[in-house]
Amino acid sequence: MIILGLAGCGKSKSDSHENVRGNYTAQSVTKGEVDGSISNASYDMDAGLEMTGLYVEEELLPEQFNAEEYNAITENNFKSVKNYPMSTFSVDVDTASYSNVRRMITSTGEVVPDAVRIEEMINYFKYDYEKPTGDLPFSVNTELSDCPWNKDAKLLLIGLQARDIDLDDRPSSNLVFLLDVSGSMNSPNKLPLMQKAFIMLTENLNENDRISIVTYAGDERVVLQGARGDETMKIVSALEDLMAGGSTAGAAGIQRAYDLAEEYFIEGGNNRVILATDGDLNVGITSEGELTRLIENKRKNGVYLSVLGFGTGNIKDNKMEALADNGNGNYSYIDSVLEAKKVLVDEMGGTLFTVAKDVKLQVEFNPAYIKGYRLIGYENRLLNTEDFDDDTKDAGEIGAGHRVTALYEIALLTSEQEIPESDLKYQSEQRLIDSNEWLTINIRYKEPDQDRSQLLSVPVDESNYSSVMPENLSFASSVAAFGMILRDSKWKKDTSYDMILGILDNLELSADEYKDEFVSLVKKMKRVG
Known part of the structure; x- marks a missing residue:
């Protein structure tokens, strides 16, 4: 059994975490070894809660009702380049789907x-992409090879x-924890898990x-207001003293959190509300439209919202994703x-500091070479062609540091x-350049403090193709x-x-604990059948 020690090893601040009750720090958290099955680990805190298992699980009793909610996903189909030469979507850096599926x-x-939102599963992992150069907020990387599950298609990354x-030279942060x-x-x-997360x-x-x-339950309560970031004991004590009880009034809490934000x-800083919940926001602003408008208006004023989901049996995945979006x-x-x-x-850095906003991708396919394509995932991020400009x-x-990966099957x-294709009665044959x-x-993005977008364009031709699948594409395809x-999937x-x-066996993944763990999940599902 691997023990995840929680002895104090905090930073050398005046309010060092060595003095924090429970001696709980991020540096003390390590992952158990994985050898083909999900590793079994245990850890505890001086101050109380003992947990077993690498993931803290809540066993639903027979009388408990599973009220988790997920939006239905209609998978993307193959599209004809003749009818639809453009594919347009918004980037997505959320990763909730993967950790939820892992649970x-x-x-x-x-x-x-x-x-299962496939784009979030792919984007959970790190890839060996080139770093951006100059003033560009991100680099653009492409890989092209044969599709491992469809002999009639290529796979584009x-x-x-x-x-x-x-982080030592980052913008100052004004954070409101809405718990x-x-x-x-x-x-x-x-x-308890939420408290540990925010302490870290x-x-x-x-x-x-x-x-x-x-905090919010029957009503909202301001537990801490405008504390300096180096007042560690004050922040940690406020977190550790929290207790659960009462009904939920999330929308009222959101209004109070925005008021404090x-x-x-902070002009030029990172102003953000971080909402942590098991998903229910069922008292207060009852209209989802009104709640959405509130969040959108605050976004326009420079206060962003991030969402952390916890627990089982009550996750409102659909609402929480929409709030963050x-x-x-x-x-x-x-x-x-x-x-x-x-x-x-x-x-x-990626969770809290934005380097590019309103990032859209539009892929234009040349019908002289390609007759059809299918975007894998991003079903709830699709945009109209005209939305791109x-x-x-x-x-x-x-x-900062985020990666966004998209895969296309290309015929x-x-x-x-x-490829489903409609004959166009009144359209002449396309003139091919x-x-x-x-x-x-084509990629459009805005700098965080700008309202006008900039355009990047990257062409792809046969020279990008490799008969031996590159490592990034190999792992992403798996x-x-x-x-x-x-x-x-029907596809x-x-x-x-x-x-x-078979794909994973050809990759060296042991240095990446999350990719190594992914292999274990695949093996477990194979055993489950």
Whole structure:
């Protein structure tokens, strides 16, 4: 059994975490070894809660009702280049789907198909992309090879890698923690895990940051207001003293959190509300439209919203994702202390600091070479063709160090892949430009403080093709294939667990604990059948 020690090893601040009750720090969290099965670990705190299992699970009793909610996903189909030469979508850096699906696999082995958003599963992982150069906020990477599950298609990878920021030289942060402490949060994988997550976040704060805490249950309560980031004991004590009880009044709490964010607003800084909940916002502003308008208006004023989901049985995945999307933030699901460390410590820059906003991709396919294509995932991020050039149309944000990966199945003119196509009675034959380009990737983005977008264009031709699948594409394709099996996709074709494991066996993944763990999840689902 691997022990995840929690001895104090905090930073050398005046209020060191060595003095924090429970001696709980991010540096002390490590992952157990994985050897083909999900590793078994245990950890405890001096101050109380003991947990077993790498992921903190809540066993639903027979009389408990599973009220989790997920939006239905209608998979993207193949489209004809003749009828639809443009494919347009907004970027998505959310990762909640993967950690939520992982929770389902480790607890029961049964996965809700609509919980599987393949783009979020792919984007959960790091890839070896080139770093951006010059003043560009991100680099654009492409890889092209044969599709492992469809002999009649090629597989195209588009990868964006955002620039990193130096946390020692980062903009100051004005953060408001909006924490659900209603009765439904009284479970080991909810409030106690949430407290640990936010305690870890405090390690990277300094005297220029401002922290406020608002809790909500029967009503909202301001627990901490405008504390300096280096007042660690004050922040940690406020977090550790929280207790769960009462009904939920999330919308009223959101209004109070935004008021505090505006009161301590930092010009040129990172002003953000971080909502942590098991999903219910059922008292207060009852209209979802009114709540959405509130979040959108605050976004326009420079206060963003990020969402962290906790627990089982009550997750309102559909609502939480929508709140983060409308708030120019990201949505993560926290199923373990390790995941909390990943989101709030290891990837703090991406979670909190935006380097490009309203990022849209539009791929134009050349009908002289390609007859059809299918975008894998991003079903709830699709945009109309005309939205690409419309700077008033909201789209996704990319945080510092974030990666965005998209995959397309592409059918060449010589392919036997069936493509649905409509004959156009009044349209003449398209005049094809004399070009060897297969497609062009167009990307629009705005700097965080700008309202006018900039355009990047990257052509792709046959020279991008490799008969030996590159490593980034190999791993991303294995995750996509796994997602298609879990969704029982009609496009999975020759996909199987053995096919996925065959791809993974050719990759060196041991240095990446999350990719190594992914192999274990695939093996477990193969055993489950």
